[in-house]
Amino acid sequence: MRLSRYFLPVLKEAPAEAEIASHSLMLRAGMIQQLSAGIYNWLPLGHAVLKRIEQIVREEMNRAGAIEILMPTIQPADLWRESGRYDAYGKEMLRITDRHERDMLYGPTNEENVTDIFRRHVRSYKQLPLNLYHIQWKFRDEIRPRFGVMRGREFLMKDAYSFDADFEGAKRSYDAMFLAYLRAFSRMGLTAIPMVAETGPIGGNMSHEFQILASTGESAVYYDAAFEEVDLGAPDLDIERLKSLYAATDEMHEPEKCEVAADRLRAGRGVEVGHIFYFGTKYSEAMGATVTGPDGSDVPVEMGSYGIGISRLVGAIIEAFHDERGIVWPEDVAPFKVGLVNLRPGDEATSAMADELYAKLEKAGVTVLLDDRDERAGVKFATMDLIGLPWQVTVGPRGVAAGTVELKARGTGEREEMTPEALLARLSA
Amino acid sequence: MRLSRYFLPVLKEAPAEAEIASHSLMLRAGMIQQLSAGIYNWLPLGHAVLKRIEQIVREEMNRAGAIEILMPTIQPADLWRESGRYDAYGKEMLRITDRHERDMLYGPTNEENVTDIFRRHVRSYKQLPLNLYHIQWKFRDEIRPRFGVMRGREFLMKDAYSFDADFEGAKRSYDAMFLAYLRAFSRMGLTAIPMVAETGPIGGNMSHEFQILASTGESAVYYDAAFEEVDLGAPDLDIERLKSLYAATDEMHEPEKCEVAADRLRAGRGVEVGHIFYFGTKYSEAMGATVTGPDGSDVPVEMGSYGIGISRLVGAIIEAFHDERGIVWPEDVAPFKVGLVNLRPGDEATSAMADELYAKLEKAGVTVLLDDRDERAGVKFATMDLIGLPWQVTVGPRGVAAGTVELKARGTGEREEMTPEALLARLSA
Numbered sequence: 001m002r003l004s005r006y007f008l009p010v011l012k013e014a015p016a017e018a019e020i021a022s023h024s025l026m027l028r029a030g031m032i033q034q035l036s037a038g039i040y041n042w043l044p045l046g047h048a049v050l051k052r053i054e055q056i057v058r059e060e061m062n063r064a065g066a067i068e069i070l071m072p073t074i075q076p077a078d079l080w081r082e083s084g085r086y087d088a089y090g091k092e093m094l095r096i097t098d099r100h101e102r103d104m105l106y107g108p109t110n111e112e113n114v115t116d117i118f119r120r121h122v123r124s125y126k127q128l129p130l131n132l133y134h135i136q137w138k139f140r141d142e143i144r145p146r147f148g149v150m151r152g153r154e155f156l157m158k159d160a161y162s163f164d165a166d167f168e169g170a171k172r173s174y175d176a177m178f179l180a181y182l183r184a185f186s187r188m189g190l191t192a193i194p195m196v197a198e199t200g201p202i203g204g205n206m207s208h209e210f211q212i213l214a215s216t217g218e219s220a221v222y223y224d225a226a227f228e229e230v231d232l233g234a235p236d237l238d239i240e241r242l243k244s245l246y247a248a249t250d251e252m253h254e255p256e257k258c259e260v261a262a263d264r265l266r267a268g269r270g271v272e273v274g275h276i277f278y279f280g281t282k283y284s285e286a287m288g289a290t291v292t293g294p295d296g297s298d299v300p301v302e303m304g305s306y307g308i309g310i311s312r313l314v315g316a317i318i319e320a321f322h323d324e325r326g327i328v329w330p331e332d333v334a335p336f337k338v339g340l341v342n343l344r345p346g347d348e349a350t351s352a353m354a355d356e357l358y359a360k361l362e363k364a365g366v367t368v369l370l371d372d373r374d375e376r377a378g379v380k381f382a383t384m385d386l387i388g389l390p391w392q393v394t395v396g397p398r399g400v401a402a403g404t405v406e407l408k409a410r411g412t413g414e415r416e417e418m419t420p421e422a423l424l425a426r427l428s429a
Numbered sequence: 430m431r432l433s434r435y436f437l438p439v440l441k442e443a444p445a446e447a448e449i450a451s452h453s454l455m456l457r458a459g460m461i462q463q464l465s466a467g468i469y470n471w472l473p474l475g476h477a478v479l480k481r482i483e484q485i486v487r488e489e490m491n492r493a494g495a496i497e498i499l500m501p502t503i504q505p506a507d508l509w510r511e512s513g514r515y516d517a518y519g520k521e522m523l524r525i526t527d528r529h530e531r532d533m534l535y536g537p538t539n540e541e542n543v544t545d546i547f548r549r550h551v552r553s554y555k556q557l558p559l560n561l562y563h564i565q566w567k568f569r570d571e572i573r574p575r576f577g578v579m580r581g582r583e584f585l586m587k588d589a590y591s592f593d594a595d596f597e598g599a600k601r602s603y604d605a606m607f608l609a610y611l612r613a614f615s616r617m618g619l620t621a622i623p624m625v626a627e628t629g630p631i632g633g634n635m636s637h638e639f640q641i642l643a644s645t646g647e648s649a650v651y652y653d654a655a656f657e658e659v660d661l662g663a664p665d666l667d668i669e670r671l672k673s674l675y676a677a678t679d680e681m682h683e684p685e686k687c688e689v690a691a692d693r694l695r696a697g698r699g700v701e702v703g704h705i706f707y708f709g710t711k712y713s714e715a716m717g718a719t720v721t722g723p724d725g726s727d728v729p730v731e732m733g734s735y736g737i738g739i740s741r742l743v744g745a746i747i748e749a750f751h752d753e754r755g756i757v758w759p760e761d762v763a764p765f766k767v768g769l770v771n772l773r774p775g776d777e778a779t780s781a782m783a784d785e786l787y788a789k790l791e792k793a794g795v796t797v798l799l800d801d802r803d804e805r806a807g808v809k810f811a812t813m814d815l816i817g818l819p820w821q822v823t824v825g826p827r828g829v830a831a832g833t834v835e836l837k838a839r840g841t842g843e844r845e846e847m848t849p850e851a852l853l854a855r856l857s858a
Contacts, residue, residue, distance in 0.1 A: 007496050007559060009550035033546060035501055036533070041546055042499040050499070067436050070471040070479070072464055072583045073502060073566055074523075074535070091528045094503075096535075099520045099570045104465070106503070106525075106535075117462060117470055121438035130436060137502055137566070141528045154501045 001336070002358075003371045007044050009033075010383055021216050022318035023148030025327050029387045031314075038145025038153030045387060046314065048335035050156065053313050054135055056187050056332065057158045064180040066131040066160050071113050073137055077103035079112040083286045092140040106139035111283050111305055114161040118301065119289040125165035128291065128301070129173055133160030135310060149315045150271075156311040162304045165291055167280075170302035174206065174278050175239045177306040181210055181274050182242075183232050184308070189330025190320060193223045193270060195247045206278035206304075211249075211270030214320035220250035221270040224260050271316040278304040327388030328411050336369040338427055339389035341380050343396035345372050354395040357405070357420055364428040385410065391427060430765070431787075432800045436473050438462075439812055450645050451747035452577030454756050458816045460743075467574025467582030474816060475743065477764035479585065482742050483564055485616050485761065486587045493609040495560040495589050500542050502566055506532035508541040512715045521569040535568035540712050540734055543590040547730065548718040554594035557720065557730070558602055562589030564739060578744045579700075585740040591733045594720055596709075599731035603635065603707050604668045606735040610639050610703050611671075612661050613737070618759025619749060622652045622699060624676045635707035635733075640678075640699030643749035649679035650699040653689050700745040707733040756817030757840050765798040767856055768818035770809050772825035774801050783824040786834070786849055793857040814839065820856060 009030040018024035026032045031046030042050055058068065074096065080086035086093075086105075094106040107113070114132055122130065135158045145153050162173035178194065185192035190212040197209040211221055224245040231237070246260045249270070258265065284290065284300035293299050309316075321328045331337060338361060342354035351372075358370045369389060371380050377396075384392050392408040399405050404417045407426065418426070438459040447453035455461045460475030471479055487497065503525065509515035515522075515534075523535040536542070543561055551559065564587045574582050591602035607623065614621035619641040626638040640650050653674040660666070675689045678699070687694065713719065713729035722728050738745075750757045760766060767790060771783035780801075787799045798818060800809050806825075813821050821837040828834050833846045836855065847855070 005494065005496075007498075007550075007561060030550075033549065035542060035545075036503070036505040036531075039501045039503055039505075041501065041542065043546070044496050044498055047497055047499045065434065067434075067473050068476055069436075069473055070476050072468045072470065074465070074468055074568060074583055076465040076468075094525065094527065096523065096525050098523065099572065102465075113464060113470065116464075117472070120462065121436075121459075132436060139503060143528065154503055 001367075001369050003369060003373055006369070008383075008387070009043065010386060018148065020147050020150070020315075020319070021322055022150060022315035025318050025322055025386075026148055026315065029327060032149065038142055038151070040149060040152060040154075045335050049314050049317075049329070049333055050311060052333045052335070053188065053317075054156070054158075054310050057184050057308055057310060058135065060180045060184040060187070061133050061158065061160060063183075064131070064176045065129075066133045066177075066180075068134060069117075069132050070134045071107070071110050071117075071136060073106055073139070074104050075107045075110075075113055077105055079116055080105065083112050083115075083283055085112070092142065094139045094141045107136075108138055108140045109157075109305070109307075110134070110136075110159055111161065111303075112287070115283045115287045115289050115303070118163055119284075119287060122163070122289075122301075123292060125291050125293050128163055128165050129169055131160055131162040131173060131176075133158060133306075147315070149311045152311065155309060158308040158310055160306040162306070163289075164302045165293060165299065167302060170278055170280070170304060171206075174276065174304050177276050177304070178208065178239055178243070179232070179237065181276065181306075181308070182230070185210065185212055185273070186232055188313070188317060188333050190273075190317065191228060192273070193221055193227050193247045194242070195221070195249065195252075197275065208243075208276050209272050210274035210276075212273050212316055212320060213268045214271050214316065215269060216319045217269030217271045219270055219272075220253075221247065221268055222250070222253045222258070223247040223266050223268070225264045225266050228266070271319055273313050273316050274306075274308040276304065276306040278302075322388070325382070326386035329388045329390055331390045334367075334388070334390050336367040336389050338366055338368045338391045338393055339384040339387070340368050340370045341377075341384060341392065341394045342370065342372050343377055343380070343394060345374055347397050347400075349400050350395055350397050353400050353405070353420065357393065357395065357423070360424055361427060364424065366427055393423060393427075430796075430798050432798060432802055435798070437812075437816070438472065439815060447577065449576050449579070449744075449748070450751055451579060451744035454747050454751055454815075455577055455744065458756060461578065467571055467580070469578060469581060469583075474764050478743050478746075478758070478762055479740060481762045481764070482617065482746075483585070483587075483739050486613050486737055486739060487564065489609045489613040489616070490562050490587065490589060492612075493560070493605045494558075495562045495606075495609075497563060498546075498561050499563045499565060500536070500539050500546075502535055502568070503533050504536045504539075504542055506534055508545055508716075509534065512541050512544075512712055514541070521571065523568045523570045536565075537567055537569045538734070538736070539563070539565075539588055540590065540732075541716070544712045544716045544718050544732070547592055548713075548716060551592070551718075551730075552721060554720050554722050557592055557594050558598055560589055560591040560602055560605075562587060562735075576744070578740045581740065584738060587737040587739055589735040591735070592718075593731045594722060594728065596731060599707055599709070599733060600635075603705065603733050606705050606733070607637065607668055607672070608661070608666065610705065610735075610737070611659065614639065614641055614702070615661055617742070617746060617762050619702075619746065620657060621702070622650055622656050622676045623671070624650070624678065624681075626704065637672075637705050638701050639703035639705075641702050641745055641749060642697045643700050643745065644698060645748045646698030646700045648699055648701075649682075650676065650697055651679070651682045651687070652676040652695050652697070654693045654695050657695070700748055702742050702745050703735075703737040705733065705735040707731075751817070754811075755815035758817045758819055760819045763796075763817070763819050765796040765818050767795055767797045767820045767822055768813040768816070769797050769799045770806075770813060770821065770823045771799065771801050772806055772809070772823060774803055776826050776829075778829050779824055779826050782829050782834070782849065786822065786824065786852070789853055790856060793853065795856055822852060822856075
């Protein structure tokens with residue numbers, strides 16, 4: 001993409017309303033624009049990151065055997081009356097009356113709807129296990145939305161729902177999601193710490209929340225160093241061991257009871273980005289979702305639900321990866337892999353080399369943002385540092401004369417002069 | 430995907446509530462399930478088709494230079510008061526009050542929001558042309574939703590918005606979308622006929638709607654045979670000529686005035702799937718979206734909007750491609766390219782060959798649905814015909830003994846025996 005044809009409305013000043021780093025940087029980098037309290041437009045750069053994260057989550061869900069569907073945003077109140085949550089859910093639920101005066105709502109979550117899909121189509125334990133997920137916008141009418149996309153009202157969430165004939169099956173489904181979550185966050189460059197969690201308004205008795213580590217995170221967390229050493233590709237990965245490792249927020253942390261050796265106890269700060277629940281037959285009993293078991297009798301299906309805040313993750317990743325100059329994207333979620341700076345668009349030889357590199361990188365399947373604007377070098381470098389693409393390539397008249405370009409790693413700041421050929425080989429790898 | 434691990438709740442009977450072919454077939458093939466009037470769950474097969482169509486539209490928008498963003502579903506009423514549409518829009522607009530008693534609405538379209546984005550960030554004609562699009566769910570509270578996803582209340586739409594400094598630029602933007610639409614529909618296997626259209630509630634004075642041909646279409650259409658012969662890859666494609674070709678719905682068709690030679694005048698039936706508008710400064714004037722022109726004076730920006738009904742297209746394509754046994758997907762929108770039937774899952778040699786073919790096709794990047802269920806052959810063939818995958822491959826004990834499998838083209842019904850190697854070569858091409 002050529003920046004002259006892109007839409008990247010970066011801001012020079014940090015917006016006064018932003019209280020945390022990710023909110024400020026997303027506004028400054030032209031990733032989002034507020035439309036109403038807690039409701040955001042995703043501008044091209046922000047949208048690109050959102051899609052990358054969504055795709056990683058999708059791939060890990062599919063890999064774990066979950067099947068993608070899409071449930072609508074607007075739901076009838078009657079389904080929620082069946083589960084008892086229509087009255088129980090507070091003012092966070094956005095209630096709507098349609099033109100025929102029917103009570104509707106903007107889904108804050110989808111247990112009722114997915115249980116309804118299940119009970120209409122599944123009859124036998126032989127059709128199980130089943131895990132249905134979707135990636136859809138939700139609405140929670142937070143009384144005081146803040147922190148940008150970290151606590152918005154309209155937000156994108158992946159929610160999966162597992163159905164099993166018995167507890168053993170439900171536990172296998174739960175464990176598969178536990179592992180899928182660790183893998184998804186790891187692919188985003190994050191270290192995720194699973195913590196035993198309260199089950200809250202969803203109900204149930206087995207639950208973990210996933211906090212990712214970020215120095216500016218919202219809560220203090222304590223955890224066993226083993227979490228930093230897990231090999232998620234190991235075929236014999238021991239989920240039970242992972243679940244037994246020590247991890248606690250400061251509210252739950254009790255130094256005198258913690259058995260982790262002092263040199264193995266890590267303290268950090270975390271941002272919650274996912275939550276998984278086993279809640280048994282809470283919804284299936286209330287809504288009559290049963291299957292016929294091997295012995296011919298009907299049993300309510302065992303369920304769990306598994307959420308990842310996709311739009312929240314955009315902010316959370318920035319909390320984990322930024323410095324005083326801007327965002328530092330991990331490669332797998334970066335909106336473009338390479339930022340290519342043409343230092344002198346007016347110079348024929350410089351532009352020829354920049355354009356050639358741009359074409360060759362794109363042809364090799366590398367995503368590139370080419371800064372071909374007629375701007376000062378300082379403005380271009382500041383923009384590149386702000387938007388945080390992993391690799392910056394600078395093409396200028398002096399280098400062109402010497403037959404070289406400069407490669408800079410945004411993360412380390414390391415710079416290297418090399419020939420265009422060497423650069424192509426390096427970045428296309 | 431193995432059918433035994435998929436979620437494909439096909440129905441044996443045609444549902445009584447379905448009045449048209451696509452609605453009936455989508456329910457029977459387990460693609461959708463109604464949640465509330467005009468609001469549907471997209472089950473795995475339906476979701477897969479929706480994503481394929483979305484991706485074709487995205488690629489053609491990007492190719493035409495449009496840039497993807499994502500605007501939220503919920504909008505503040507105040508923006509619509511600026512344009513005057515909050516009161517003008519009828520009961521189709523789903524109006525919402527949030528917990529702070531602010532008037533909100535579920536966006537039926539996004540002219541106001543995108544104009545607001547523009548006016549906050551763009552100052553100069555030098556930043557133009559600009560075309561921003563998004564693919565997002567909309568809500569229109571139809572008084573009588575019907576025909577399944579063809580006239581739903583919650584629906585997925587691609588809407589693009591162009592911004593230009595003058596009429597000449599706006600016309601270029603309009604023409605680029607006109608061409609992108611023809612290309613997108615063509616890639617879906619459809620013949621699209623652009624018709625001069627009334628501008629309706631959006632306002633403006635240059636507009637086309639795109640009808641795709643389907644024998645069961647909602648309106649009769651008359652058109653110049655030249656539309657069936659257009660080479661959309663031609664670098665010198667003459668958009669003005671295309672616009673001047675005869676095309677009319679029966680309401681507008683006047684046989685005595687039509688100048689197309691009798692042997693070149695085609696009559697068919699059409700389904701509207703897209704609509705493009707140039708509306709000049711209607712919104713930019715009302716909302717103060719101006720740019721500084723080359724002479725230093727501020728002018729309201731020239732705009733157009735361009736919609737494609739993504740969820741509607743799923744139904745429209747089925748209207749165009751089905752027979753008495755089920756759906757016949759064009760290859761580029763099919764949920765899987767190949768349906769692989771294992772006729773005898775209990776037979777070791779048969780299962781070995783089916784599994785091997787399945788693995789090799791997937792490895793070659795071919796999407797496959799393997800029917801590995803313990804069902805009668807008749808049920809399996811009927812399911813495959815119903816869900817309409819372009820290629821059906823049957824592996825049975827007799828063929829395995831002879832070293833062959835059967836390939837059937839869903840569209841023509843042609844069958845051919847061949848070796849597994851020949852089959853792989855054919856389908857991987």
